[in-house]
Amino acid sequence: xxxxxxxxxxxxxxxxxxxxxxxxxxxxxxxxxxxxxxxxxxxxxxxxxxxxxxxxxxxxxxxxxxxxxxxxxxxxxxxxxxxxxxxxxxxxxxxxxxxxxxxxxxxxxxxxxxxxxxxxxxxxxxxxxxxxxxxxxxxxxxxxxxxxxxxxxxxxxxxxxxxxxxxxxxxxxxxxxxxxxxxxxxxxxxxxxxxxxxxxxxxxxxxxxxxxxxxxxxxxxxxxxxxxxxxxxxxxxxxxxxxxxxxxxxxxxxxxxxxxxxxxxxxxxxxxxxxxxxxxxxxxxxxxxxxxxxxxxxxxxxxxxxxxxxxxxxxxxxxxxxxxxxxxxxxxxxxxxxxxxxxxxxxxxxxxxxxxxxxxxxxxxxxxxxxxxxxxxxxxxxxxxxxxxxxxxxxxxxxxxxxxxxxxxxxxxxxxxxxxxxxxxxxxxxxxxxxxxxxxxxxxxxxxxxxxxxxxxxxxxxxxxxxxxxxxxxxxxxxxxxxxxxxxxxxxxxxxxxxxxxxxxxxxxxxxxxxxxxxxxxxxxxxxxxxxxxxxxxxxxxxxxxxxx
Numbered sequence: 158x159x160x161x162x163x164x165x166x167x168x169x170x171x172x173x174x175x176x177x178x179x180x181x182x183x184x185x186x187x188x189x190x191x192x193x194x195x196x197x198x199x200x201x202x203x204x205x206x207x208x209x210x211x212x213x214x215x216x217x218x219x220x221x222x223x224x225x226x227x228x229x230x231x232x233x234x235x236x237x238x239x240x241x242x243x244x245x246x247x248x249x250x251x252x253x254x255x256x257x258x259x260x261x262x263x264x265x266x267x268x269x270x271x272x273x274x275x276x277x278x279x280x281x282x283x284x285x286x287x288x289x290x291x292x293x294x295x296x297x298x299x300x301x302x303x304x305x306x307x308x309x310x311x312x313x314x315x316x317x318x319x320x321x322x323x324x325x326x327x328x329x330x331x332x333x334x335x336x337x338x339x340x341x342x343x344x345x346x347x348x349x350x351x352x353x354x355x356x357x358x359x360x361x362x363x364x365x366x367x368x369x370x371x372x373x374x375x376x377x378x379x380x381x382x383x384x385x386x387x388x389x390x391x392x393x394x395x396x397x398x399x400x401x402x403x404x405x406x407x408x409x410x411x412x413x414x415x416x417x418x419x420x421x422x423x424x425x426x427x428x429x430x431x432x433x434x435x436x437x438x439x440x441x442x443x444x445x446x447x448x449x450x451x452x453x454x455x456x457x458x459x460x461x462x463x464x465x466x467x468x469x470x471x472x473x474x475x476x477x478x479x480x481x482x483x484x485x486x487x488x489x490x491x492x493x494x495x496x497x498x499x500x501x502x503x504x505x506x507x508x509x510x511x512x513x514x515x516x517x518x519x520x521x522x523x524x525x526x527x528x529x530x531x532x533x534x535x536x537x538x539x540x541x542x543x544x545x546x547x548x549x550x551x552x553x554x555x556x557x558x559x560x561x562x563x564x565x566x567x568x569x570x571x572x573x574x575x576x577x578x579x580x581x582x583x584x585x586x587x588x589x590x591x592x593x594x595x596x597x598x599x600x601x602x603x604x605x606x607x608x609x610x611x612x613x614x615x616x617x618x619x620x621x622x623x624x625x626x627x628x629x630x631x632x633x634x635x636x637x638x639x640x641x642x643x644x645x646x647x648x649x650x651x652x653x654x655x656x657x658x659x660x661x662x663x664x665x666x667x668x669x670x671x672x673x674x675x676x677x678x679x680x681x682x683x684x685x686x687x688x689x690x691x692x693x694x695x696x697x698x699x700x701x702x703x704x705x706x
Contacts, residue, residue, distance in 0.1 A: 192204045192207060192208060196283070196287065197279075197280055197283050198280065198283045198284040198287045198289050199280060199281065199284045199289060199290065200284075200289055201289060201290060201294070202290050202291055202293070202294025202297070202298075203294075204284075204289075204290075205280075205281045205284060205290045205294050205295065205297075205298035206294070206297060206298050206301070208277045208280060208281065208298065209274070209277045209281075209298045209299075209301045209302045209305075210301075211273060211277075212270050212273050212274055212277065212302065212305050213305075213453070213454070213461075213462070214461075214462040215266040215267070215269050215270035215273065215462070216266070216270060216305070216453050216462075217453060217454075217455060217461045217462040217463050217464075217465075218262065218266060218462050218463040219262070219263055219266055219267075220453055220455065220463075220465040220466070220467060220562035221465060221466035221467045221469070221470050221562075222259050222262055222263055223263065223312075223623045224467065224470070224490065224621070224623055225238075225244065225245055225248055225259040225470075225490075226248060226253075226259055226260065226263065226316065226626065226687065227623045227624070227625060227626040227627060228490070228621060228623065228625050228626070229245065229248040229249045229490070230248060230251065230253075230625075230626045230684060231625035231626050231629065231638065231639065232493060232625075232638055232639050232640075232641050232642050232676065233492070233493055233497060233620060233621070233625050234249070234490055234491070234492065234493055234539075234621070234625075235249045235490070235491050235492075235493050235668075235669065235672040235673070235676075236248065236249040236489060236490050236491065236672075237487040237488070237489065237491060237668060238470070238489035238490070243258075244257050244258035244259050245259075245489060245490070246672070249672050249675075249676070250672055250675035250676065250679055251639075251675065251676055251679035251680050251681075251684055252675070252679060253687065253688060254688055254706065255688045255689065255690050255691050255702070255706060256690065256691050256695060257688070257690070260687050260688060260690040261690040261691055261692075261693065263312075263316070264313070264316075264317065264687075264689070264690045265690070265692060265693050267309040267312055267313050268309075268313075268321075268330070270305065270306075270309050271306050271309050271310070271323070272323075272330075274302045274303070274305055274306040274309075275306070275323065275324055275325040276325070277298070277302045278299055278302050278303070278324075278325045279325045281295055281298050281299055281302075282295075282299070282325075296353040296354070296355075297353070297354070297355070299349075299353055300349070300350045300352075300353030300354040300364065300369075301350075301354070301363075301364050303346040303347070303349050303350045303353070304346070304347065304350040304354065304364040304368065304369055304372070305364070306324075306346050307342075307343045307344075307346035307347045307350065307372060307376075308372060308564070310322070310339060310342055310343045310346070311343050311372070311375070311376055311379070313339075314336065314339045314340065314343070314379075314384065315379060315384070315627055315630065316686070316687045317686055317687055317689065317703065318336065318384065318385070318386070318387060318390070318686045318703065319333040319334055319335055319336055319339065319386070319387055320333055320334065320339060320700075321333055321334065321700065322334045322338055322339055322342050324342070331698065331699040331700050333387075333700060333701055335386070336380075336384055336386060340376065340380045343376050344373065344376060344377075347369050347372050347373045347376065348369075348373070350364065350369040351366055351369040351370055351373065354366045354368075354369055356422070356424060357422070357424040357425065357447070357450070359442050359445065359447060360441065360442065361441060361442055361449040361450055361451050361452040361561075361563075362441055362452055362453075362454045362561070364451060365424075365450075365451075366422075367418070367419045367422050367424050367425060367450065368450050368451040368565060370415045370416075370418040370419045370422075371415070371416075371419050371450050371451070371565050371569070371570050372451075372565065373411075373415040374412045374413075374415035374416040374419065374570060374573045374574070375412075375565070375569070375573060377408045377409070377411040377412035377415065377577075378408075378409070378412040378573050378576065378577055378631070379627075379631060380405070380408050381404055381405045381406075381407075381408030381409040381411070381412055381577065381580075382402070382403075382404055382405075382580075382631040382632070382633075383403045383404060383405055384630070384631075385400060385630075385633075385685050385686075387686075387703070387704060390682060390683065390685050390686055390703065390704045390705070391704040391705075392682075393681075393682030393683075393685075394681065394682050394683040394704040394705030395681060395682065395683065395705060396681065396682050397636050397640075397680065397681060397682070398636065398682065399633050399634055399635060399636045399637055399682075400633050400682075400685075401633065402632060402633045402634075403633075404580055406581060409577040409580055409581055410577075410581070412573055412574070412577040413574055413577045413578065416570050416571075416573050416574035416577070416590075417574065419450075419567070419570045420570065420571070420574070420590070424447065425447050425448065425450060425567040425570070426446060426447050426448065426567060427446075427448055427567060427568060427571075427593060427594075427597055428444060428446035428448045429446070429597065431509055431510050431513060431597060431598065432509070432512070432513045433446075433546075434448060434449070434563070434566065435513070435541050435544070435546070435560075435563075436544040436545060436546025436547070436550065436554075436560060437544055437546055437547060437550065437554060437557075437559055437560045438546035438547045438550075439546050440452065440560055440561040441454070441561055447567070448566050448567045448568065449563055449566050450564075450565040450566055450567055450569075450570070451564045451565045452561040452562060452563050452564060453465070453561060453562040453564060454561050455558065455559050455560060455561050455562065456559055457557050457558055457559040458557075458558050460559075463558075464557070464558025464559055465558050465559065465560050465561065465562050466558050467542055467560065467562065468542050468543065468544050468554045468555055468558065468560055469489070469554075469555045469556075469558050470488070470489040470490045470542065471488060471489075471490050471538065471539040471541075471542025471543065471621075472488060472538065472542055472543050472551070472554075472555050473486070473487075473488045473489045473555065474486035474487070474488060475521075475551055475552060475555060476519075476521045476523075476524075476526075476528050478528055478529070478530065478534055478535045479534065479535075479659060479661050479662065480526070480528050480529065480534065481524065481526050481528075485661040485662075485665070487665060487668075488538075490539065490542075491536050491669070492515065492536045492537045492538065492539055493536070493642065493645065493669075493672075493673065494536060494642070494645035494646050494647050494648075494669060494673065495531055495532050495536060495537060495645075495646050495647075496644065496645045496646055497515065497537070497620075498511070498515040498517060498531075498537045499646075501514075501515070501616075501617070504613075505598075505600050505617070507599055507600060508598050508599065508600050508617060509597070509598050509599045510598050510617055510618065511617075512540070513540045513541060514539075514540050514541060514620050514621065515537040515538070515539070515540055516530055516537060516538040516539075516540040516543060517529065517530050517531045517537050517538075518530060518531075519538065519543070519551065521551070521552075522548070522549045522551060522552065523549070523552055532646060532647070532655070532656060532666065533655075533656040533657065533658045533662050533666070534662065535662075535665070536669060539621045541620075541621050541622065542621065544560055563622065568594055568618055568619075569619070571590040571591070571593055571594060572590070572591070572594065572611070572614060572615065572618065572619075574587070574590045575587040575588075575590045575591035575606065575611060575614075576608075576611045576615075578590075579606060579607065579608050579610075579611050580608070584605035584606060584607065585604065585605045587605070587606050587611070588602070588603060588604055588605060588606060591603065591606045591610070591611070591614065594614060594617075594618055595614070598617065598618075612628070612632065615628055630685060635680070635684060635685060636680050636681070636682070636684075639676050639677070639680040640677055640680065642673040642676050642677050643677055645673055647666055647669045647670045647673060648670065648673045648674065648677070650670075652666065652670050653666070653667075681705065682705070683703070683704055683705025683706060686703040686704070686705075687703070688702065688703055688706040689701070689702050689703055689706070
């Protein structure tokens with residue numbers, strides 16, 4: 158007799174099927190290995206780790222999906238994925254509702270992952286008591302489960318605010334808890350993981366003590382900037398007014414404390430070449446530089462719950478921009494306008510990161526032609542989404558979707574410390590971690606960075622790495638930052654007078670124009686939260702809706 162080890166298995170199976178486009182066309186329902194016996198124990202350490210590894214089936218489908226909320230709900234990205242009523246364009250225009258697919262997918266996967274973490278922790282605790290697993294096996298498995306549970310709750314809190322909190326000790330799956338309760342749970346899990354997990358060993362696919370400390374630094378920075386409560390969102394839900402920025406100095410000090418733990422461990426470092434951080438041949442610390450601190454492993458659509466479609470979504474139709482008779486097709490995600498490249502180039506023309514973040518031209522390794530991504534031909538390409546790490550990668554990786562997703566890298570730890578110090582008024586102290594990033598980028602160092610310097614550095618270092626919305630939520634500038642699109646080249650109704658366009662180009666840039674205008678007109682205070690979505694089959698989850706939806 159065996160037990161079914163996956164909480165809500167039928168629900169999970171529903172979630173993992175029927176994906177199209179950037180959500181994959183294959184049925185990638187995760188195989189659940191039934192390894193728990195009738196006494197609710199596993200038989201050895203390997204079984205304990207295998208049990209927790211099953212949770213990754215809920216994280217892998219989200220690797221690209223996060224961008225369809227975090228980057229599209231900003232001034233940096235637009236989406237032409239399918240028809241205009243599809244989930245990508247809907248998020249691009251700030252028109253998301255309770256049944257918008259990416260919201261449904263992310264919310265349900267995170268909750269299912271938490272439920273599976275809870276069951277795994279209970280089973281492994283039973284197995285330790287029964288003498289089936291060693292203390293070391295328990296530490297590795299439970300440490301990983303709590304690490305993943307904390308990360309899920311952090312994503313939920315950042316995107317949805319107050320959420321239900323339920324663990325192996327109990328709790329409601331429908332009753333929302335105040336933000337302090339949610340963040341205390343995150344800190345509790347990560348502190349436990351910090352104590353249970355081993356030091357970073359060079360493999361970022363395995364959660365480590367330093368990865369837990371890095372997440373604690375991130376958590377305290379997010380919490381330290383006082384996330385809005387439901388009542389505060391309600392007050393601005395239907396306005397285009399940002400709330401006032403505020404902070405909690407005690408939590409910012411904790412962010413510095415945990416960032417210092419990572420820094421002082423001596424286990425991590427910056428890769429000397431920023432451009433080598435992205436791509437299949439650079440993943441999983443293959444260069445041995447120890448910048449990738451925690452990554453979500455991907456081996457392709459047919460090998461895991463769902464391949465990482467980040468490359469696919471950014472580069473859906475390679476070299477089909479109307480040049481050289483190759484036809485004209487639109488990628489699933491598009492850089493919002495030329496200005497994002499132009500503004501950076503005007504500020505820092507020698508920044509080594511610019512050339513990797515935005516491609517304005519790219520040579521096709523198949524035909525030897527150079528293709529152009531700049532008006533009136535196209536918008537720039539998200540360069541981090543184009544794998545160039547191996548021969549002909551620009552052509553091949555879009556079909557393999559096997560690049561690991563970077564969740565945390567060492568550069569973030571340095572910038573967390575720098576930002577927390579600046580928020581505390583200790584600007585000159587922030588220079589040391591801050592300037593490590595600028596030195597690698599080849600741009601001028603700053604003796605005492607300002608808050609504006611910090612904000613711009615997040616853009617320089619992390620654009621299109623799923624930070625845009627999260628940072629705007631922290632800084633309370635979501636509406637003002639989105640409304641910057643009014644200055645973009647194709648926002649004005651007179652955009653078409655800037656150059657001569659072919660009919661295909663004109664149709665494309667008219668879409669760009671419409672999305673920019675929609676962003677400007679539609680963004681509201683309610684977008685400091687995402688709508689509480691439906692369940693996977695459209696059912697009401699019984700969780701109170703967020704203000705304004």
